[in-house]
Amino acid sequence: MDHFKARIAKLLVEFFGNDYRRINHALEVLKYAEKIRDDGQECDYEILVAAALLHDIGIKRSEELHGYNNGKTQEEYGPPIARELLQEIGFPADKTETVCRIIGNHHSPSRHDYTELKILKEADRIVNRLEGD
Secondary structure (H helix, E strand, O other): OHHHHHHHHHHHHHHHOOOHHHHHHHHHHHHHHHHHHHOOOOOOHHHHHHHHHHOOOHHHHHHHHHOOOOHHHHHHHHHHHHHHHHHHOOOOHHHHHHHHHHHOOOOOOOOOOOHHHHHHHHHHHHHHHHHOO
16 A cells, blocks of 8 residues: 555646645645544545545645635646546546546535545645644
């Protein structure tokens, strides 16, 4: 399982390059998501890892196109990028689609009833609070 997590983390790092703030944020979100999961939440671990590490992947595209990012643009631009990255490593197509739906909904009122989405939102809230955002 650690090999899988490392492959997704490598995608994240390669995508964001020197944007250490975004990379660190994603790693912290994963850390808290794993803690929440360890507290008894049943979920698909591979989906949780991919969603936690790639949840803000749309930020870069949004900033390139608009000079800013927000929850709406992250949800819009993130899923196609995540889909492409996950396909590169042969991530299962059905899990990729779930990860993309999670990324496309992580700032909105829940349109999907995924345990992984609930965990991601809570972990992201914790990290954003710690980071002062």
